[in-house]
Each structure stands twice: as structure tokens, then as C-alpha cells.
Amino acid sequence: NAGVTQTPKFQVLKTGQSMTLQCAQDMNHNSMYWYRQDPGMGLRLIYYSASEGTTDKGEVPNGYNVSRLNKREFSLRLESAAPSQTSVYFCASRVPGQGFEFFGPGTRLTVL
Amino acid sequence: KQEVTQIPAALSVPEGENLVLNCSFTDSAIYNLQWFRQDPGKGLTSLLLIQSSQREQTSGRLNASLDKSSGRSTLYIAASQPGDSATYLCAVRLYSGAGSYQLTFGKGTKLSVIP
Numbered sequence: 463n464a465g466v467t468q469t470p471k472f473q474v475l476k477t478g479q480s481m482t483l484q485c486a487q488d489m490n491h492n493s494m495y496w497y498r499q500d501p502g503m504g505l506r507l508i509y510y511s512a513s514e515g516t517t518d519k520g521e522v523p524n525g526y527n528v529s530r531l532n533k534r535e536f537s538l539r540l541e542s543a544a545p546s547q548t549s550v551y552f553c554a555s556r557v558p559g560q561g562f563e564f565f566g567p568g569t570r571l572t573v574l
Numbered sequence: 575k576q577e578v579t580q581i582p583a584a585l586s587v588p589e590g591e592n593l594v595l596n597c598s599f600t601d602s603a604i605y606n607l608q609w610f611r612q613d614p615g616k617g618l619t620s621l622l623l624i625q626s627s628q629r630e631q632t633s634g635r636l637n638a639s640l641d642k643s644s645g646r647s648t649l650y651i652a653a654s655q656p657g658d659s660a661t662y663l664c665a666v667r668l669y670s671g672a673g674s675y676q677l678t679f680g681k682g683t684k685l686s687v688i689p
Binding site (some may be wrong): 563566 | 577585606608615617618620623627663665667674675676677678679680681
């Protein structure tokens with residue numbers, strides 16, 4: 463039982479490049495979330511998926527797309543990376559009926 | 575829109591002191607409130623979760639209180655230790671419909687405990 467895993471741990475991109483951040487959970491949770499954390503800004507919700515096959519925008523969705531591939535996996539895609547997307551990205555999954563989430567270790571992304 | 579404010583932004587205390595971290599939120603219709611710890615370059619560790627119907631939760635040297643009507647929570651740390659040095663995040667959870675919940679985070683309080 464690995465909990466919530468994220469790949470890669472670190473990534474450096476050039477402006478305009480694309481990439482996909484991967485997240486997987488092995489706890490059979492329905493809901494999954496993507497957050498970004500910037501210095502002095504706290505964590506902000508990018509997208510979430512209440513269940514397999516559904517996705518919804520959070521507070522800061524612009525510049526991102528998501529895919530809920532199956533119940534285990536929820537990926538975040540940057541189609542054309544911008545320096546403003548330099549951040550730490552956290553994935554989380556929610557424990558049904560328990561009212562809290564497990565967080566992954568984060569992906570540290572730098573866009574030059 | 576829910577807003578979460580944490581005061582102070584940074585705090586430095588000598589080892590052994592008791593301390594209080596503050597969190598306030600604008601929408602009192604919360605499902606629950608959670609306190610996290612984050613070490614530099616690391617992920618989030620959940621410390622305490624308080625349901626909206628509860629007034630406080632305790633875990634070891636940590637005690638969190640919730641006053642939903644006034645939109646406030648406090649995290650009390652007793653007998654602080656250098657190992658408590660970290661950033662402490664407060665987050666409130668709202669029900670957003672269709673079985674989904676959303677967390678709104680404060681910006682955190684960076685705590686330094688000086689030996």
C-alpha cells in the first residue's frame with residue numbers, strides 16, 4: 463500500500479514545452495485533487511475529480527488540463543508551460559466518508 | 575468565496591515555550607477544519623482534524639480548537655521542541671455538491687523553535 467504517488471519528483475521545462483504530471487493512489491478512493499503551492503500563497507486547487515469519469519475546475523485551472531484515466535490515476539497536463547507555472551504540485555485523494563485527504567509527496571516544477 | 579487567514583505568518587520562540595497559532599475563515603458553513611505540518615521541501619502531514627460539530631481535538635502536545643460561529647481555530651503547541659520547527663497550515667473543507675468536498679488553505683505560519 464503505497465498511498466498517493468507522484469511522478470516525476472522534479473522537472474525543469476523550457477517555456478512552451480508540454481508535460482504530464484502523473485498521480486496514482488492504491489486506496490480505492492473516488493475523489494482526487496490537484497493543488498499547486500507557491501511561496502506565500504498557500505495551496506490552491508487546480509482541478510478535482512469527484513469520481514472516475516468526472517473532472518471539475520478548481521480555483522486556478524487556466525493553463526492546465528486533467529484526465530481521470532481510471533479510478534487509480536489522475537494526471538495533470540501542461541500543454542504550453544509558462545514561467546508562472548513554476549510551482550510545487552501536490553496530488554491528493556479523499557477517504558470516502560472520512561472527510562480528509564491523503565497527499566502525495568509533490569512534484570517540483572521549474573519553467574525557464 | 576472562502577478565505578482562510580493565518581496569523582502570525584512567522585513565529586520564533588525559545589524551546590519549552592507554549593504557543594498558539596491562529597486561523598480564521600470567512601464562511602462558517604464548513605464541513606471540517608484540518609491542521610497540517612509541512613517541513614521544508616516536503617509534503618503535508620495531517621496533524622488534527624476537527625469536524626464542524628466538535629469544539630476541539632487533541633493529539634499529544636497538540637490541541638486544536640474550533641469556534642465555527644466566529645470563524646476561528648487555534649492550534650496550541652505545549653512545551654515546544656526544536657523538532658516542531660516547520661510551517662503549519664490551516665485548511666477548511668466545504669461541501670461543493672455532487673459528493674465532492676473542497677479544501678481552502680491558509681498561507682501558513684512558519685514556526686522556528688530555538689534550542
